[in-house]
Amino acid sequence: METAVQESASAAPAPSWADMETDCLVHVFRRLDLEDLAAAAPLVCRGWRRAAADPSLWRALDLRRDHVARFMPWGALAAAFARRYDVSRFTFAGFLRICVARARGSAADITLPPLLASPAAELDHISLQCPRVRRLALPKLPAGDEARLPELIPRWPLLEHLELEAKPSSCFPDIAAKLALYCPNFASLKTTGSVKPEDAVALACSLHRLRSLCLDRSYLPRRELLAILVGCREMRKFSARSCVGFDDKDEEVIRRGARIERFEIGGSSRLDEFEDEMATGDELCDSSYVDVM
Template identity: 40%
Template sequence: MAGGRRWEAMELDCLVNIFQRLGIEDLTLGVPFVCKSWYRASLDPICWKVLDFQALDFMPWSNFSKRFMRRYSPQHFSFSGFMKFAINRSHGGVVELRFPLLIGASLKDLVHASNLCPRLKIAVLPRIMLEDEEHIPELVGKWKDLERLEMESKPSSFSEIATQINLNCKSFTGLRMFGSIKKEDVLAITKSLPKIKYLCLSRSYLCKKELLAIVDGCRELEKLIVNDCIGFEADEEVLKRASAITTFEHEGSKLYDDLGYDTDECDIHHVRVI
């Protein structure tokens, strides 16, 4: 409108305040190509503190990949390259990093993120190759400010991960993973993460004995989510022992699965792909 204020004339800090609420796709393919002032604002590291790659399709034939190729003309497009592009724009200020679920990520991607995102508070890790799981504890231990860790499956190195969190991540309060939760896993949680406030083990094999050990050993739990688990039913004893937990979700959990198993012999039936 004649005489009205123009968007491109808005103060830079105001634009940054708005753009930091946008997703990566808008920051990459939309905002920078509107005008020069929007482009400058989109480069502010504050806009890149939260990197959620889960909503994007990194397949070469996807609309996002094709649009990125047209806009930036790289020699080739890959998740690894795009992740480095986004982390570089953050100037090391990433506080939340969510890896994509479908294509996963390589060990090199995790190492790169661990080295260049020292201020990370929330990490959502993808599935990685079994032979690479032994490296996760060292990588997680570098995130001194880590508050919450989510993993798409329980890695074989979980006990070592919990130890590293206990030693290095003094603000840690939340964990999500699923798989076959065994005695050694429960011991790792209660011994290394006794002050945890949020724990989600939904879609896991979790027997009543181990569930109660978690309830008794993690006295500061405020939210425990064990929906759709196999190995226990929320009977009177379970509900009574968990009554001090503010939020205790157990919908869909049952003692046996559809094949009649009630032990972790059937791990393959309980570790499900999201």
């Protein structure tokens, strides 16, 4: 009798992946890239399609990870869409909208590469469809699209971290004011560019509750740096590495930064020292290059 039971058990077919509970599939699918979730998993069977559409899989939309070449029209992802969905023209904007739609308003972390053909339209779409964003990283935007950021900020009341590849040249104080007014949990900013006196005032006054600030490879004059350090009393992490405008051995700067748990200013130099290095023809490595605006 025992032998018959064993033989019957051994003859039973192995459980099918298609029959796996949706919650289990969702847990497995968390290891997949976004393109696999969009263009591969949904086509296996109905169960996989249902699991791949779970909004929790689309809360973190990191579209800058790896290399932007994967979003090019000649890439594997475009080929997959053409083959499986009969899409004749693949665009990054289209893929972005698929990701946003799958998130169903739950996207909390969005990172965009510099591939937006119409940044204003896509940012407007994200601001309306993703009101629960907590972390947002944006590529360098055209001046006209930068100017729209202040009016979009109020649509992200839960925003905690903002990363701007290039600091907006004219509207940064307005952005800071809107962050202070509409985003009560905002605590972290990362950007690079020319820090003007009005920008330093905006950081020290509007964003004085910042806990983390990264200004690596910026033009950051000593006076503006000190104003930021004096005004942002709750800072726990500050980074201004490889900047131009102040000396990383400046005693007052070091004293002001001593209260900050993680204070990094290595590789920074005064403007005259930077100009001397350029005049000598010394080759500057990537980590020390600064675009002085």
